[in-house]
Amino acid sequence: MASSAQLLLVGLGWFPITPGGMERYGYELMQQLAAEGDYLTLYGVDLPANSLHTAITLINLTSPNTPLPQRLWAARQCFRQHQSQMPHPDAINLHFSLYSFPLLPDLPSGVPITCTFHGPWALESQEEGAQPWSVAFKRWIEQRVYRRCDRFVVISHAFGELLQREYGIPAEKIHIIPGGVDIERFQVNLTRQQARQALGFPLDRPILFTPRRLALRMGIDKLLQALVEVKRQVPDVWLAIAGKGSLRIPLEQQANELGLQNHVKFLGYVPDEQLPVAYQAADLTVVPSQSLEGFGLILLESLACGTPVLSTPVGGMPEVLRPFQPSLITETPASDALSTRLIELLTGKIPLPDRAACREYAVGNYDWKILAPKVRDVLLMPN
Numbered sequence: 001m002a003s004s005a006q007l008l009l010v011g012l013g014w015f016p017i018t019p020g021g022m023e024r025y026g027y028e029l030m031q032q033l034a035a036e037g038d039y040l041t042l043y044g045v046d047l048p049a050n051s052l053h054t055a056i057t058l059i060n061l062t063s064p065n066t067p068l069p070q071r072l073w074a075a076r077q078c079f080r081q082h083q084s085q086m087p088h089p090d091a092i093n094l095h096f097s098l099y100s101f102p103l104l105p106d107l108p109s110g111v112p113i114t115c116t117f118h119g120p121w122a123l124e125s126q127e128e129g130a131q132p133w134s135v136a137f138k139r140w141i142e143q144r145v146y147r148r149c150d151r152f153v154v155i156s157h158a159f160g161e162l163l164q165r166e167y168g169i170p171a172e173k174i175h176i177i178p179g180g181v182d183i184e185r186f187q188v189n190l191t192r193q194q195a196r197q198a199l200g201f202p203l204d205r206p207i208l209f210t211p212r213r214l215a216l217r218m219g220i221d222k223l224l225q226a227l228v229e230v231k232r233q234v235p236d237v238w239l240a241i242a243g244k245g246s247l248r249i250p251l252e253q254q255a256n257e258l259g260l261q262n263h264v265k266f267l268g269y270v271p272d273e274q275l276p277v278a279y280q281a282a283d284l285t286v287v288p289s290q291s292l293e294g295f296g297l298i299l300l301e302s303l304a305c306g307t308p309v310l311s312t313p314v315g316g317m318p319e320v321l322r323p324f325q326p327s328l329i330t331e332t333p334a335s336d337a338l339s340t341r342l343i344e345l346l347t348g349k350i351p352l353p354d355r356a357a358c359r360e361y362a363v364g365n366y367d368w369k370i371l372a373p374k375v376r377d378v379l380l381m382p383n
Helices: 021-035 068-083 097-106 121-127 132-148 157-167 192-199 220-233 248-257 272-281 297-304 317-321 335-346 355-366 368-379
Strands: 006-012 039-045 056-062 091-094 113-117 151-154 174-176 207-211 238-242 264-268 284-287 309-311
Touching: 006 021, 006 097, 021 039, 021 056, 021 297, 021 368, 039 068, 039 097, 056 068, 068 097, 097 132, 113 132, 113 368, 121 132, 132 157, 151 157, 151 368, 157 174, 192 272, 207 272, 220 238, 220 248, 220 335, 238 272, 248 264, 272 297, 284 297, 284 335, 297 309, 297 317, 297 355, 309 317, 309 335, 355 368
Parallel strands: 006 039, 006 091, 039 056, 091 113, 113 151, 151 174, 207 238, 207 284, 238 264, 284 309
Antiparallel strands: none
16 A cells, blocks of 8 residues: 555444444444554544544544534534644545535545445435425435535445436546455354354254344335245244344334244344354345345345345345345345245255355455555545
8 A cells, every 4th residue: 555644534433332334334444444554533423532543533523412503513613623633634535414514614625525425315314204304404415515525435336326316426426336344353253053052043943134224124024024925935934133223113013913923033233243143143144125225234244254145136235246146136125026035045946155155255355455445545536
């Protein structure tokens, strides 16, 4: 890598304190860039006092619990106060529009600004049932932030097309670099039986695993519907659902009404240190997303742990799985397509790739050591 750079990042939480795909992406990217010699300053929310890495400085912009106008004002004042004391950045990387917006007037001039587009904030809110005024406000914020950016990093062709279609960003400003996976954290270090014993999972049943926020577009309801048909063909199938969210009670009720009491376990929040164990305990990870799935870091995590993944043909997920094994993508996001492919995979009609093949594919294509330098090159491109 070239000489060290000073990088300024805005808008992220700190994983695992703030769980989520965007936070994990930012955390792992920053760790890799710092390991290779760069210096990074992150302005975010709910950050710990120390990053435990001398090359990463964390600065809390504001409290997430204060009313929004006060939060935005406090974020701007905090940024102004600290900017005079911080090294001049070589590049700026914005990650979340809400906390990037109040900082726009005070960003250093002449420094290239790259937005890492993790998803359409307004559209996601709309799909989750947010009020029209809230959706309109979020879109207004997004548009103003994006207008200030020189270029964009997106993690899939699907999100690159969405950025052009929904926000009018020219194709020449968009750089497609997939997300990465921490191949040391997510690895094959237990047998399937050892992993199941560690978690108290059944030892002698086919196990499906899905780690998802329990929200509408994640498709857990469709997966539960599919499981009704699957258990007719595979009577001892067992599904472990990891995650929390507003739909937990309705989903539990749905599982009971479908007669799945002995086939589904809602695990709640699974601590990050247990997540690789859960992947290794499963025969198959299932990601039944229904919309706006830009990439799906879950796919990489599972594959790195040696466990194959079945996904719906939504967003950027097919871009991950199609070069590896196209049969791991359902025909449609519907429950009947999920059940059909699950039955084919669990009964051996379609063979599942083995642990070694899954691991090799993830390491060879999605190691952060490969991808972080590509992101860095985009951040430091001159205007």
